[in-house]
Every structure is written in C-alpha cells, then in structure tokens.
Amino acid sequence: MDLTGKILIAMPGTGDPRFEHSVVFICSHSEDGAMGLIVNKPTPNVRLSDLLEQLEIKATDPASTLPVYFGGPVERARGFVLHSADYTSNLQTLKISDGFSMTATLDILEDIALETGPKQSLMMLGYAGWGGGQLEDEIGRNGWLTTEATNELVYDLDDGEKWSAALKTLGIDPLVLSAKAGRA
Secondary structure (H helix, E strand, O other), X not given: OOOOXXXXXXXXXXXXXXXXXXXXXXXXXXXXXXXXXXXXXXXXXXXXXXXXXXXXXXXXXXXXXOEEEEOXXXXXEEEEEEEEXXXXXXXXXXXXXOOEEEEOOHHHHHHHHOOOOOOOEEEEEEEEEEEOOHXXXXXXXXXXXXXXXXXXXXXXXXXXXXXXXXXXXXXXXXXXXXXOOOOO
C-alpha cells in the first residue's frame, strides 16, 4: 500500500487531540514510514506575514496575510510549503503527484512574497510522521480513512469544512460516525 499523494481522515476518538478531525496530506509513504501535513488546522496566532518579517523577507503579495498551519507534532519549528505543481524551487522541490509538490527551502517563501511562487499553497510548521508499519497499523485499527487528494479539498475549502468534505468523498455522513470499531 502506497498512500503518497492521498488524504488521511482522522476517525473520531483517535485519542490524540492534535489529530482530532484532522485531514492529512501524505507527502511520502514507503515501507520505512510516512510523512504528511495536516491541511485543516491553521495556527491561531501566526500568519505568513509574521514568518516573512521574522526572516526579513519583504512581501508585496497580499497572500502574506494567509495563515500558517499546524502541519503536525514533529519538528514544529521546521517549515514546509505544500503547493501546486506549477512551481519548482531552484534548490529542491519534492514532486508528490501531478497536482501536488512540497518545498521546504527558504526560496519558496521569497518567491511567494514576490508573487512569483506557486498558484496555490499552504505554509506549515511541523509535520506528521510514522515509522515503518505504524501508519498501516493505525489504519488497521480504524484510526484513519483514506481518500483521493483534490485541489478543492486541500486548498479551496474552508478549513472547518475539510474534514466532513473528505468523509463525504467516501459517501460517509460525519454525523453517523462512531469512535467504536467492530469486527465481522
């Protein structure tokens, strides 16, 4: 199972409040583990303009007022930009799928500030990580559902709507979900 480029949807009762109602875009998945970014949890008091100012990057783009997201609990001081595939950094960009890429170098922030960056992007601090077999185990214990990633789901929807919209792609009404799992 390779979930690279897919969406994880946290099931109710995950037991970890950091992942409650999370929608996670999986950037990389192999037998060695997985890395993803939570796309629906903006940090309450940090804007992209704050980061640009701290990094002494002059912004001409109104997008600099966009939120910065809690990408996950691992390396929370490290920045990642999940973005449309129309942009490639001069330093390093990970192409995830035809529609999604990720860049973790400073030049993407400079390009976003100058309005020469990707058409669509989300800035994250931190990431979600799983060791080899850990994510598969969590999925097997009904901790996560998976669905296809779309630009609308990742970039366009209001953050408060992404979790229920992701479930609806699977035909699931969020109101009927239970934290209890069973075996037939």
